Amino acid sequence: MGNLECNGLTKVYEDHRKALENVTFTIETKGIFGLIGRNGAGKTTLIRILATELQPTAGTASINGFDVLKQENKLRETIAIVPQEARTIRWMTPKQTVSSYLLWRGYSYNEAKRLADESLAKFDLDQCANVLTSRLSGGTKRKVLIATVTASEADVIFLDEPTTGLDPISRHELWDILRTLGKDRFIFLTTHYLEEAEQLADKIGILKDGKLISIGTLPELRSSTRYQYSIKLPPNVHVPQLKDGELTVSASGYTQIMTNEDEAFSLAKTFAEQAVKFSIAPVTLDDIFFNLVGQKARDE
């Protein structure tokens, strides 16, 4: 175990598009790290640089002491990646997919066979181990890809949007698997599902236009944002003038107040005295994301 370090990582593509700008952070390579950001924020670019698929224009990065540029071959032995666009090969079965990946990584035939069986069982894929992947559902194909890379003994696993397109039950099943994997590996994932990052990630990074604008545990992100509490109210409730807070009214009339702890509890007292129905809670990752990344009012 060690650290993942990025120092001034910058990537400018040939068309002069700046996809990453001076990204600097250090995190421990344990548990699950979730990277979030809008389309085009630079998540895939960062993952590809860390997985040695792409060279940065400037800056350095290392994982567990291996430099992504100077020691890329050594680093590659310790990492595995499921890219955003990864697809299973339609004329291969899950068992062939996993074992051929392991052979390609240098495992012996017997080891590859054993590890493939173990991994498919872990993902509950033993039933379809010998079925052509072209016959499997999209969610099952996704599981096969993750079972494939995690069958190797790589310490660091990059998953670029692993649950996009999965139904809610499959997503929760995959979360359980990832939680288990995160106990003895480091998982670096990207997601557009904020609830997923909130539920799964020990640490979360937020990219905006190529810049890392926030990083930390959920409580750390919460305390670094201006408002720590959120109150939600049904339509047509009179809200007193806020001393320090932000009020958003959705198209359907629901009101959200984001404010500091003192004001939130004082407002809650007022609403309770008026017998108004309301909810009060610490801000969610959703609130933090919209607050930091900026977005117009959301409809309930």
Ligand SMILES: Nc1ncnc2c1ncn2[C@@H]1O[C@H](COP(=O)(O)OP(=O)(O)OP(=O)(O)O)[C@@H](O)[C@H]1O
């Ligand atoms: N090969 C490339 N050549 C030129 N520009 C690119 C290339 N790949 C990505 N970009 C640009 O770099 C920026 C960051 O893209 P990237 O794919 O890293 O974002 P992302 O956060 O992964 O987005 P998404 O959530 O849509 O997957 C975007 O403006 C994108 O258009």
Ligand SMILES: [Mg+2]
């Ligand atoms: Mg991407």
